[in-house]
Amino acid sequence: MKSFVFGETALGMAIPAFRFGSGGPKALIIGGVHGNEPEGVVASLGLLKAFSHEYLFKIQIILIPEFNMDGILSGSRLNGNGVDLNRNLPTNDWNPKAFDPKYPPGPKANSEPENKALVKFLDLEKPMMIYTLHSWKPLLNVNGACLPEANVIARLTGYEIKNEIGYPTPGCLGTYAGLERQMPTLTYEIERGLDFEKILAIHVPAILESLKETEKRH
Secondary structure: OEEEEEEEOOOOOEEEEEEEOOOOOEEEEEEOOOOOOHHHHHHHHHHHHHHHHOOOOOOEEEEEOOOOHHHHHHOOOOOOOOOOHHHOOOOOOOOOOOOOOOOOOOOOOOOOHHHHHHHHHHHHHOOOEEEEEEEEOOEEEEEOOOHHHHHHHHHHHOOEEEOOOOOOOOOOHHHHHHHOOOOOEEEEEEEOOOOHHHHHHHHHHHHHHHHHHHHOOO
């Protein structure tokens, strides 16, 4: 394992990241994009523990457990500038108008330092698979060719797989990476309010099992 600073938040805090494995294709796992969704952070930290204990994959995995540190510490969906990071990426459909006041997209596409670091990473390292861990109603939103991974998780959790989240999401990672750059992106919506022990017992093993499908892309 190698730890490194992925970037900085809007309030100047370091974003910690961890790299497992060396050489070969890469997979990216992100938690905590929205600071009021602790379920994704718990799952990410569970993966960090699992990878640190034993890492047997033949691919590189880069794990960012707490992407929106500002929001996590304040309990807010938004970052330190009051921007929804999953509406701020420079997608072809980015829109300065918030389709819902809860999801402000920022003053311009890719205005936020967290996303600037993410865009730079994607451009340089081009991961073959992205998992982004959120919480809402139980759902696996697939963007791009990540159905094998989603099928494994659905089998183990009973979660529904959908190609659309059900409402407009301009500036989101699924569109930016999964649809526009052919980096398959699975948005994993863990049940909101689920007991943390159940997240560790159910969803961490499901992700680990699904990564075996990602490994086959090697």
